[in-house]
Amino acid sequence: MQILILLCVLFTQNISAQQIKKAVAGPFLLKNGTIHSITNGNFVADLLIQDDKIVSIGKNIAIPPKTTEIDCSGKHIYPGFIDGGTRLGLAEIESISVTNDFQELGDFIPHMKALTAINPNSVSIPVTRVNGVTTVFSKPERSTFPGTGALIDLFGYTPEQMFAGAEGVMMTFPSTGRRGRFDRRSDEDIKKDSDKAMQKINDIWTKAKLYATIDSALTVEKKPKNTYNPQMDALLPIVRKEAKLFIEVNKKDDVEAAVKWVKENGIRAVFTGVAEGSRVAPLLKENNIEVITGPVLRVPGRGSAPFDESYRNASEMVKAGILVAIRTNDAENVRNLPFNAAYAASFGLGIEEALKCITINPAKIFGVDKTYGSIEQGKTANLFISNGDPFELKTRIEYLFIRGWNVPMESRHTLLYDEFIERNPGK
Amino acid sequence: MMNIRIIYATILCFLFPFFGSGQGSILVKNGTVLTVTKGTLENTDVFIEKGKINKLGKNLKVPEGTQIIDASGMFVMPGIIDAHSHIAIDAVNEATSPNTADVYVGDALNPLDVAIYRALAGGVTISHAMHGSANAIGGQCETIKHRYGVINPEELRMADAPRTIKFALGENPVRVHGEGNNIAPATRMGVEQVFRQAFSEAKLYMKAWEDYKAGLTQSSPMYNRRLETIVDILKGNIIIHCHSYRADEILMLLNVLKDFGIKKICFQHVNEGFKVAPELAAFGASASVFSDWWAYKFEVYYSTAYNAAILTRNGVVTSINSDSDELIRHLYLEAAKTQRYGDLNDDEALALITINPAKQLGIDHRVGSIEVGKEGDIAIFDKHPLSVYTIPQKTIVDGIIRFDIKNDAPDMRLDVNPEDKFASDYLEEALIKEDNCLQGVSEWLLQSDHASYLRFIYSQRHSH
The missing domain is CATH 2.30.40.10 (Urease, subunit C, domain 1)
Structure with missing residues (x-):
């Protein structure tokens, strides 16, 4: 009988070792860690997490009953990293189109909502968390108005649980020039195509303004709308300057054209991609354009460009005074966000500014800086504890909290490691 | 003027x-x-x-x-060595047959490719310019030295480096020939038979020449460069570099090689190499992997960034490669990732991009x-x-x-x-990540009704 019990115990332990661990709720007291607040410098203090918030930071904090203490002496506490542009949760296996939900058919479909298609169980989500990324902006892409992106926390069982309170209508600005060597259109055709594309977005915008005027009039007169036009409805907040438009634009000439376009139409714009931003930084600054740039780890767009143009891009724009966030524009390897930031740091940006580009800056751009992007009392408890500089590869992220939940640092990648580092049976 | x-x-x-x-x-x-x-x-x-x-x-x-x-x-x-790249060549895939052992990437070298300079700016001095993975037996590859500034393609070659050839398993050859062209291989079963057929026919070809030279037959066999190449593999004069992902297909090729007495093999990508690390080590096969690429297709969905570490711990000679004109610019970062994913020490991590790829290319007595x-x-x-x-x-x-x-x-x-x-x-960024081994396949394959995936890919990315 005893043997049987022993076997049972062994067996259940073995089973539980195979399962994904569950997140644990607080309160948590992080004792004596070096807090990298981003907004108020670095200092050693205790930090209390209760429910989903950082409730206090300081010394000798009064703690509620059943608080779990974590000794953070010699450890570092950073706010969770925020990736300003990904396909995480929308793309599972990139080569299998039915597992990808970031590109709906149609060229003018701003009402397509990323949030509805976010897969909370995407295998890539736990893989991303291990490097301290807690929040990402996931977006539809490719067509001219591909849809509305959503800011999500990388923890939760439903998209609603994950939603971090910000959405943004996306636009891909028409590319004005040749797309590359394979593009064998004549100069004339290129001009024709780009004129056509510009005409198209101008038409859309003229209609959007008219639609907004009619909509306002109907509201004033308290008359019901008798049309169904979800595309135009999605643009209303942008026409009314209540929301920003996220415009994907990379090449220098295109950025210049896009600046002109948003100026003419009075649009509050965030430019995304902006691979050649360093070539037009003053123009972007003059027009108060905010930027989500990246990946930093990409080949410069022109053969003539210096080898480090992409590495230096964020730095040049930050130096010009632009509000800049860094993105990976990736799906399964969003975990490389800190390394993208680190390369920008080495090539002119500096570590402090690079950290801002993946914490408080994206929070500001998405309008959630009251609750996200730094370690401050009252903010959402999205943070992690590391044993060193989180950009360095030798550093380990030891604990990660999203909305106050202590989320285990487990993923398909760690589980496969645990299983196969010593295979049983071996040879 | x-x-x-x-x-x-x-x-x-x-x-x-x-x-x-x-x-x-x-x-x-x-x-x-x-x-x-x-x-x-x-x-x-x-x-x-x-x-x-x-x-x-x-x-x-x-x-x-x-x-x-x-x-x-x-x-x-x-100098950093990249055991898998496609820079400095004007052609990658001769995607016209499941077996193209007769073609040679060294005939398409382009010393003017600015990607060579950008690789140098990442400390890379040697790369292995590889044929693509459209065919189970692809073309022969070329080990090049990054002497950026030379104009003559001959001066790019690393003289006397051992000959190498590209093999490919899994989705790519199956998609290109089975799905795209409606000829075998359309499955991993078919892929195995491409190798068995090629090696068996090469043995017959070798025998026919031996018989002729010994005066046992009157007329000489017809010279066939494809078979000549396979004969050289059988004789151990060419190192196989095999594009592979799944554990089962890796074991399949090991079994084929055992049957034909072939020893020199480096598995490329080999995302599931960690699952069969003991078998790879026992065979003496080496592995050249991505640091963290995964999930871009189904055969890499069950991958781990700890692959290099698990292979290293099991005694497999392992390198980290780029297969990309982007990653080749920071292979030292890719090697360092094995310290986050698997705790390799400094010498082990550096070996992944120096002496180990040198061993895989048979040039470790000269560089690395x-x-x-x-x-x-x-x-x-x-x-x-x-x-x-x-x-x-x-x-x-x-x-x-x-x-x-x-x-x-x-x-x-x-x-x-x-x-x-x-x-x-300005060239648009490649929006979809994929191993770059299918370059040059697009145009003709796109005519196929089955190639919706490729249409999708190639509508998004620039071509080289």
């Missing part, structure tokens, strides 16, 4: 110091030398004479007039570590190359500086043609 002349003149002036694939002499003074094979030497000089490492030591005496680089406070490591007698390929970094903040400062090939962060012009293209209006155009 005047302008054009000025541009040409400028280019020629700038090229002048580079011309030729010569061998230089240079003293790299007082750096922290990461030999990779013989530990770390502090405050040590490396003297390269006529392209070869001649001396290592402190305060070396060198002939007067020798060029000297002060590497005080810097890190000196062997800093040792007296080896070739003068060196990369100099301002910080430890495994720090995320490190920046390569100078890259030396055969004793000649080919990258210098301080002195190089911003525009380092060699093929500036003022008449070419595409030359300085």
